[in-house]
Amino acid sequence: xxxxxxxxxxxxxEPAPATLADRVVDTWVRVPGPLGEVFAVTGARxxxxxxxxxxxxxxxxxxxxxxxxxxxxxxxxARAPRGLLPALSGTGPGPDLxxxxxxxxxxxxxxxTARIPAGQTxxxxxxxxxxxxxKAVRAVGTVLARNPVPLLVPCHRVVRGDGDVGxxxxxxxxxxALLEREGVELAHLAGLVGSDTTGxxxxxxxxxxxxxxxxxxQGFASLERARAAGYRPCxxxxx
DNA sequence: TTTACGGCTGACA
DNA sequence: GTGTCAGCCGTAA
Numbered sequence: 211x212x213x214x215x216x217x218x219x220x221x222x223x224e225p226a227p228a229t230l231a232d233r234v235v236d237t238w239v240r241v242p243g244p245l246g247e248v249f250a251v252t253g254a255r256x257x258x259x260x261x262x263x264x265x266x267x268x269x270x271x272x273x274x275x276x277x278x279x280x281x282x283x284x285x286x287x288a289r290a291p292r293g294l295l296p297a298l299s300g301t302g303p304g305p306d307l308x309x310x311x312x313x314x315x316x317x318x319x320x321x322x323t324a325r326i327p328a329g330q331t332x333x334x335x336x337x338x339x340x341x342x343x344x345k346a347v348r349a350v351g352t353v354l355a356r357n358p359v360p361l362l363v364p365c366h367r368v369v370r371g372d373g374d375v376g377x378x379x380x381x382x383x384x385x386x387a388l389l390e391r392e393g394v395e396l397a398h399l400a401g402l403v404g405s406d407t408t409g410x411x412x413x414x415x416x417x418x419x420x421x422x423x424x425x426x427x428q429g430f431a432s433l434e435r436a437r438a439a440g441y442r443p444c445x446x447x448x449x
Numbered sequence: 450t451t452t453a454c455g456g457c458t459g460a461c462a
Numbered sequence: 463g464t465g466t467c468a469g470c471c472g473t474a475a
Contacts, residue, residue: 315472334457338471349472351456356473370457377456385456454473462466 236280237287238273243298243361244391245384251276251284252291256306260359265380280311297362300328300392304362312358318342319353326367329392330415330447331399333371340448355379361388373400402449404428404441411436416447 236253240263247263249272259276266272273284296302309317322340326332338350354365360379366388370376375396378385389396394415403419404411406426411433412419430436433449443449 313473338457343471345469346471347457348455348470349457352454352472353456355456357456365456368456372458375456379456382456452475455471458468458470460467460469462464 235283239287239290255308258308316353320363324363331367331369402430411441412444413447
């Protein structure tokens with residue numbers, strides 16, 4: 211009787227859909243990053259967490275932290291998610307990201323940050339303004355301090371308005387190294403730079419600013435000063 | 450609901 | 463030029 215029942219039940223069973231595992235467990239990989247290896251966890255909708263291995267402690271601590279944060283099991287992945295390796299080596303667009311666990315404000319801050327081109331920097335106040343909360347400057351810092359996917363969302367490109375690089379998740383030396391790797395001149399982050407031939411003023415790291423020849427380069431402490439001198443803000447970097 | 454806390458900023462001495 | 467301090471605001475506990 212029991213055998214008959216079991217056989218009948220077995221015949222009823224269907225193969226699990228190929229995507230079932232994606233919905234039940236997340237997967238982790240350990241891959242090379244710009245400053246050493248990184249751990250990354252990917253869910254069905256994209257990468258959810260990334261940490262430099264040197265900063266995450268050992269793998270067990272990293273995975274335990276992920277489970278505590280997201281309440282989901284994690285297993286090793288067969289391969290890195292598409293786009294992760296090119297993004298970490300700076301040779302291609304990034305993987306899909308799953309930032310659904312974040313608040314709308316945090317998602318907007320990360321979306322703005324993700325649009326800062328490699329080799330360029332923007333102040334925290336600029337990110338706050340672009341995210342639609344111009345006075346929430348410190349809140350931007352708080353969001354970036356908790357960025358679940360550093361390197362993929364390049365929070366190292368957000369610096370202080372006074373020219374200091376500011377703080378970073380895994381320490382200021384990492385931030386400096388990442389910026390230098392992208393060719394950023396750390397001594398020239400403060401203020402704005404204009405061209406007296408075009409009357410346009412940019413952030414110093416904007417690709418337009420870098421093309422201004424020395425003879426026509428004008429420095430400004432603020433946008434107000436530049437405007438008073440007859441300059442208009444660059445449409446690309448929007449100082 | 451309240452409170453404390455920051456990867457900051459701008460004013461002022 | 464440099465240091466200090468109050469203000470600002472989204473989060474998490």
